[in-house]
Amino acid sequence: MTIKEVAEKFNMTNDTLRYYEKVGLIGPVKKNSSGIRDYSDNDLRRIEFIKCMRSAGLSIEILKKYVDLYAKGDSTKLERQHLLEEEQEKLEEKIKTMTDALDKLKYKIELYKTDKLDEYL
Amino acid sequence: MTIKEVAEKFNMTNDTLRYYEKVGLIGPVKKNSSGIRDYSDNDLRRIEFIKCMRSAGLSIEILKKYVDLYAKGDSTKLERQHLLEEEQEKLEEKIKTMTDALDKLKYKIELYKTDKLDEYL
DNA sequence: ATAGCATTTAGAGTCTAGTCTAAGTCAATA
DNA sequence: TATTGACTTAGACTAGACTCTAAATGCTAT
Numbered sequence: 197m198t199i200k201e202v203a204e205k206f207n208m209t210n211d212t213l214r215y216y217e218k219v220g221l222i223g224p225v226k227k228n229s230s231g232i233r234d235y236s237d238n239d240l241r242r243i244e245f246i247k248c249m250r251s252a253g254l255s256i257e258i259l260k261k262y263v264d265l266y267a268k269g270d271s272t273k274l275e276r277q278h279l280l281e282e283e284q285e286k287l288e289e290k291i292k293t294m295t296d297a298l299d300k301l302k303y304k305i306e307l308y309k310t311d312k313l314d315e316y317l
Numbered sequence: 318m319t320i321k322e323v324a325e326k327f328n329m330t331n332d333t334l335r336y337y338e339k340v341g342l343i344g345p346v347k348k349n350s351s352g353i354r355d356y357s358d359n360d361l362r363r364i365e366f367i368k369c370m371r372s373a374g375l376s377i378e379i380l381k382k383y384v385d386l387y388a389k390g391d392s393t394k395l396e397r398q399h400l401l402e403e404e405q406e407k408l409e410e411k412i413k414t415m416t417d418a419l420d421k422l423k424y425k426i427e428l429y430k431t432d433k434l435d436e437y438l
Numbered sequence: 439a440t441a442g443c444a445t446t447t448a449g450a451g452t453c454t455a456g457t458c459t460a461a462g463t464c465a466a467t468a
Numbered sequence: 469t470a471t472t473g474a475c476t477t478a479g480a481c482t483a484g485a486c487t488c489t490a491a492a493t494g495c496t497a498t
Contacts (some may be wrong), residue, residue, distance in 0.1 A: 321475090335477090352477095353475060354475085
């Protein structure tokens with residue numbers, strides 16, 4: 197699969213795909229005889245995972261750490277698990293923060309709708 | 318209330334408070350005879366709101382837009398309401414995205430725990 | 439075989455949201 | 469009175485995550 201096709205499939209840019217490869221999040225992707233990238237199924241699975249985690253706010257740095265641990269093999273399993281568990285916690289907190297903000301936002305919108313707006317801002 | 322007290326109360330830095338004022342998110346805050354900021358109760362309520370929305374990911378730009386509309390008075394009520402409703406939608410989508418990612422993360426952790434890890438990454 | 443578009447690289451530039459620095463003012467304390 | 473520490477400003481700097489540019493090369497269609 198070409199970079200363009202992958203970019204379209206996952207709704208990201210060619211630049212971002214090359215960038216992720218440069219920083220070591222994916223690949224190195226195989227290239228054909230004329231130096232053009234040809235993404236494998238496994239590349240695609242990784243990209244999907246990375247994209248999903250990025251969209252949830254996990255940093256490139258932490259994902260890179262995970263990828264590097266994975267590359268080191270089975271001896272890093274427990275460490276990888278702990279890394280993921282930490283990110284899970286952070287993510288849960290973030291979702292809670294956002295849900296609280298959402299509730300406030302809804303409340304404020306309700307004040308607008310019922311014209312009971314007596315607030316600062 | 319001094320800038321330091323406000324910063325402590327809301328767990329942010331003096332710099333951020335001055336920055337928010339500079340870009341017009343809050344204030345201008347009253348200053349005493351020697352030029353030192355003295356935050357009013359109303360300032361505090363705004364800061365709390367801004368902080369909450371920022372923590373949910375609303376951009377400075379959009380919050381500035383809202384603040385500016387508010388400053389223009391009652392004629393902008395409906396526009397403000399629509400702005401908030403749009404942000405509500407975006408926020409709901411973001412929470413959904415993050416919840417989906419969280420589920421994947423939990424699933425992967427489960428694979429680690431049960432040692433059924435047969436995955437790419 | 440020439441045009442025109444896609445791909446490659448290295449490296450520079452951009453955007454957001456702060457964060458830090460320098461130079462100065464002020465009030466309180468030793 | 470001298471020093472200390474908090475505050476002020478304007479403006480430079482930073483981090484993170486891309487995004488864009490230039491110059492070279494390759495693929496496809498005419």
